[in-house]
Amino acid sequence: MDGADRPLDERTPGVEHQESRADFLSYTAGFALAVLLTIASFVVAQTNLLWSPGVPVGLIVLAFAQIGVHLVFFLHMGSGPDNTNNILALAFGLLIVFLVITGSCWIMANLNTNMMPMSVLPPH
């Protein structure tokens, strides 16, 4: 914005000179999608619309869809050249999140199965 009226070689490097691509329409579309996905999550959890063993999977799918909607429409994680670094950082963050959550669950489930049953332990 500032400096955009000056010729290119007189501009200070790093000063913004482009309009944000975010607009009201994309926010509203994202908001509508997020509302639909939220309502779907609550409906799926409280009714027998889905086969009941499949409900957790359905909820996880809906949650990931909603997180995707938030990232694209609210945080503007698009495919633009300005966004390459943001997307790479996001991918690395997701990897760490995945490792922490599934790793913890895996290790602790393993420990639980290998624990001596409580009934065998001597009373203290």
Add this chain to the structure above:
Amino acid sequence: MTAIDAAQPGLAPEQEYAGPSSTRTVVGYGFWIFLLSDIIMFSGLFAAYAVLWANTAGGPTGGELFDLRSVFIETACLLVSSYTCGLGALFAERQHRERFYIFSVLTFILGGAFLFIEITEFANMIGKGAGPSRSAFLSAFFTLVGMHGAHVTSGLLWQVYMVAQVAAKGLRPHVLRRLLCFSLFWHALDIIWVGVFTMVYLMGAR
């Protein structure tokens, strides 16, 4: 990347030479790294909850404690506040100061309503003897949901500070960049809340 190929300011024509990234892009990237580290911290709390949710030590379970209707209202408050926050930032970029104030007030009210419902819920649970010291499940629950609530609280304080800055300094570029960081923070809180209401409340209440 294109900046490195044609890194001779003033020589290449404007169409080819994009120049260094704008300060706005760089600030957004830096703040995004912070948000990701915050999300990784939350992933540790999510992992703790996933490991401990069944260990109720004979105490109340999630199904007995959670009231999905108030969780739905909380979710709606936070989602709408995310939307109004985004609209406020758009109006700020277009130099509409009054509309920015209106949407900031809306965001603050909705965020405050979320926090009020959450604190009421916590007080109810502690009143029923289901405080954080009752069982491993409740310790993990209060840590995870309480940490999100603490982030919402700091977000509300930050928003008051941002409105004061806009009032004192106007919508100048560096104020707009701080506003960008604030709205990224507020949207990230909503993303974490999606994980919380799915994993803790909807799955726990079944």
